Amino acid sequence: MAKNEQDVEQELPPPRNQPAMPEGFRQLKTQVAGHTFEDSNTEAVGLLQDPTAGCVLKPMGKPECGERELRFYESLAAAGASGDNDLALLRGHVPRFYGPLKLVVNQRERTFLRLEDLTRGMSQPCVMDVKMGKRTWDPESSRNKRKLEEAKYVMCKQKLGLCLPGFQVYLPKENEHPKETKILRHGKDYGKSLSVEGFKQTMVLFFNASDSKTKRARTELLLKEVLRQLQEILSWFNSQRLLHFYASSLLICYDYSRMDQSSKCQSLLNGHHIKEDHPTNWVRVKMIDFAHVYPAEEALPDENYMFGLKSLIDVVQSILHR
Template structure:
């Protein structure tokens, strides 16, 4: 576990772009200095690192969110195939716990809105505690990434406003400044992870890369990079993602129970592009060994999914493409991050605005 933790810290720090202004990147001096800084950071962090629950290790494929660094436990992979997401301090942590307990509680069995929502969010199992540290709690969530050989992961924060109704003026100013184009498009990319079959390696694009995108480049340089495998745009995958987004939009247009702020969408597809009957448009993988350069930088959550086929008929047709819905089995889209969810009886216009723009932008990418 310690070796994995050191690896995560090294990757996180080295990917952040920090270096001395007079030291050439890649030089022996730069590498030696980086290793020294990372070692000091690791030793300092391990002193206060809480004990991990048995059978867990840091999540390899995290692209945003709580990291396993600086003496803090981030999202963990459990050997039973689930994800353990740490509960944040109140009120954020308690808000998210109560959200999951409401959606997956017994009272939801007679509520159509909550029953449908269960299929759009990670499956919630229970609250668990860290050994010897009862104040450290985790939400035990489903992880369907384990069935993917080379998962490509995209975190999209939704809404023109990523601050809740009780945010201070300082918080509003800070959130607005993070990504000004969000005011016009209603979403922003927080981080992404891609895979190249030719090289056998993953590549991470962190929050610094994402913040430099604008309204046009987020489509072609952002989504274009994510949905391309060795230079080939995977239009079948994009089509499957659009269909899943439309199901989420359909739920939002009907529900008048929740408003979501600073919540994200998690998009995942398998970078192993071996041809299959369900995915004829996938190109065959190139040569190269499977050398996984995993990462854990930026800001996401657990990598989790459920099937939502019952929310929309499999015989329905995509009105914009006039084609039958994709049945690609290696594409997952789910809502995540619920620390700022409020019970409100009005339409969640903020989230809906972003969803509609996101769907339109993916259609634009499909036509390119």
């Protein structure tokens, strides 16, 4: 991997000063990428969480980007709950949208998009943001913006069509009680340093994919469910000719505490039905970040996004079958 083992095993950074926000809302602790709160800049705003409603609130950024993302979600909502068109089918692959909301944060009114909290109900949420495609600049980007984007995540982006802006994962502590865990968290600086092999090793780390036979059963369930959801998203892209997605990500979430129930996992693998522990209840793969979604040029498929998606599927399959 691109960083030494000690660096990989670093703990979470100390908590930031709490920003001023309305009662009932708080910073989203599981945010691993994107714009965040900054101690020295009250204008910098990250993701919020409404734990009662089960929502994540994403601040609308630059006016043109924020409006574009809002229109995207509104178009999905208008597609019809039972329709079979491409937009209606896409709704199952993105977080639920609950509309915009104005809140005063750090003494300034801002507009947020209310979205489904994909980690709701998870006691030990493992979260990874994977940006898709070799090209991450949209058709309206300036020449300077294109150069800046092309200089980021060069190794992984050009060979795999994937970038790793950030992740957090729970891992078992070595040589200690089996229930003891540690949480590891890395951001964009780590992702930018990764080679292709480093990216693959990081995916092994994120999925807790140990070679131990006693741990293989629980990891196999996780990987198979991730693959199933990735394949469904790929199937949608193979058929749709409406949209092209730039600088968009997949968010992969799973609950480490649920996959750790190895006996139940083994029962599932043996064909027994345990409804409450089915991986669909604790594994979620959704498309996120739609500030740069444009109509498909000449009704062509989104080969850029699909290149990254197919690479990700190949990586996960290689971990499952190794």
